Amino acid sequence: MSPVEKILINRLQQGLPLVRHPYAAVAEELNLNEQQVLDSIKKLLAEGVLTRFGPMFHAGELGGGLTLAAMRIPDPDFERVAALVNEFDEVAHNYRREHELNMWFVLATETRDAIEKTIAAIEKNTGYPVYNMPKEQEFHVHLHFPV
Amino acid sequence: MTEEPRAVSAWGLLRLRKQLERGLPLAARPYQALAERTGLSEQEVINAIIQWQEQGLIKRFGLVVKHRTLGYTANAMVVWNIPDEQVRAVGNIMAGIPFITLCYQRPRRLPDWPYNLFCMIHGTNRERVLAQLDSLITEHNLQDVKHSVLFSNKAYRQRGGRYVSHD
Numbered sequence: 001m002s003p004v005e006k007i008l009i010n011r012l013q014q015g016l017p018l019v020r021h022p023y024a025a026v027a028e029e030l031n032l033n034e035q036q037v038l039d040s041i042k043k044l045l046a047e048g049v050l051t052r053f054g055p056m057f058h059a060g061e062l063g064g065g066l067t068l069a070a071m072r073i074p075d076p077d078f079e080r081v082a083a084l085v086n087e088f089d090e091v092a093h094n095y096r097r098e099h100e101l102n103m104w105f106v107l108a109t110e111t112r113d114a115i116e117k118t119i120a121a122i123e124k125n126t127g128y129p130v131y132n133m134p135k136e137q138e139f140h141v142h143l144h145f146p147v
Numbered sequence: 148m149t150e151e152p153r154a155v156s157a158w159g160l161l162r163l164r165k166q167l168e169r170g171l172p173l174a175a176r177p178y179q180a181l182a183e184r185t186g187l188s189e190q191e192v193i194n195a196i197i198q199w200q201e202q203g204l205i206k207r208f209g210l211v212v213k214h215r216t217l218g219y220t221a222n223a224m225v226v227w228n229i230p231d232e233q234v235r236a237v238g239n240i241m242a243g244i245p246f247i248t249l250c251y252q253r254p255r256r257l258p259d260w261p262y263n264l265f266c267m268i269h270g271t272n273r274e275r276v277l278a279q280l281d282s283l284i285t286e287h288n289l290q291d292v293k294h295s296v297l298f299s300n301k302a303y304r305q306r307g308g309r310y311v312s313h314d
Contacts, residue, residue, distance in 0.1 A: 009217070012210035018193045020176055038173050041210075051213045054171035055196065055205040057164070062204060068253065070260075082303045094304040097224065097297040101260065104224070104297075105304070131260060137235065137252035139242035143207065145214050145269065 001049070004032060006147050008040050009049075013144050065115035066108050067134040070101040071126070078102070081126045090118045101131060155195065159187045163195055214269055221270040221298065225280060226262035228255070228293040234264055240287060241266050246279050261293065273298065 001009075007030055017025045024034040044050045058066075073081045078096065085091055085105060094105040109115055119130045162185040172180040178192040185192070199205040214222075229237050234252050241250045241264070249267040270276035277296070284290060 009210065009212065013212065015207070015209040016171070018178075018197055020178065020189060020193075022177065023173075023175060034175060038175075042173055049213060049216050051211050052170045053173070053210055054169070055167050055199070055208045056211060057168065057199075058204055058206045061202070068251075068265075072259075086304050091304060093302070095299040096301040096303065097299050099295060099297045103303075104299075131256045133253040133256065133260075133265075135251045135253060136263075137238065139238035139250040139252075141242045141247055141250055142245070143248050145212050145217055145219055145248075147217050 004036060005040050005044060008037065009147050064108060064110050065112040067115050067132055069105055069107055069119065069133065070131045071103040071128050072101050073103050073128060081128065084126050085122055088118060088122060155187060155191050159185055160195055163187060163192060218271050219269045221273045221276050223268045223276050224297040225266045225268060226295050227264040228261045229264045238264060244283060262295065
């Protein structure tokens with residue numbers, strides 16, 4: 001990653017100005033030119049360093065359902081169950097973690113009611129119980145990954 | 148020059164949301180490009196985004212990194228059993244700690260899961276994450292609080308997407 005790309009990644013995690021020429025504004029702030037900013041973002045997207053550039057909508061606030069769920073899966077069965085769980089479009093992320101509860105996934109659904117239905121369907125398809133742990137309160141962090 | 152005020156149509160806003168979910172156009176005037184695609188004006192697009200940010204519909208507006216590709220591969224979910232009446236105070240402390248990247252209160256699932264406060268620490272190596280956690284425990288006198296550290300060791304799905312989520 002080039003020095004310019006690093007500077008841009010650090011700066012753009014803090015957001016983009018809501019002005020008519022936002023890339024030019026960022027370029028000026030960082031002593032770059034607008035085309036350098038645009039080309040660097042395109043390159044980072046193409047290389048997969050960035051997943052996307054733009055807003056992250058909050059599914060829960062949009063009237064949809066969002067939750068974190070966990071399962072306890074015996075080792076020999078883990079791959080099979082992971083494949084079954086990932087068949088659900090509602091599963092946004094699915095991680096194996098080092099704990100007795102070893103499968104952790106985020107469910108994002110278009111409606112709030114769909115969370116319960118999806119969990120019931122996952123339990124039925126896999127034969128294992130799902131622990132549903134929806135957000136009760138969010139504490140505001142300053143999310144930033146310096147490079 | 149002032150713009151003629153008019154009601155922005157709900158359909159226009161819905162079209163804008165769908166366009167934005169694909170990402171912000173990489174053109175000199177991205178809000179103007181979105182305006183052309185949605186039948187709104189550039190100022191209406193900017194106003195809508197400001198409003199969605201204020202309402203919390205948009206959590207982050209900028210660049211979404213794939214933190215694993217940036218070297219953040221030691222990702223720990225640290226979970227705590229905090230007495231309910233203290234969880235807000237402790238959550239606010241956690242949120243102010245630079246290396247904590249997410250912090251939520253979630254329900255306990257007794258008897259299997261006694262934890263009600265969930266924090267993420269995204270780190271570049273495991274030792275450093277554990278050292279950060281140790282310093283946090285000492286500094287904030289959390290020695291007597293039951294906690295557990297759940298490193299992720301494999302991503303089975305990571306959908307680059309529109310949703311704010313946990314890891």
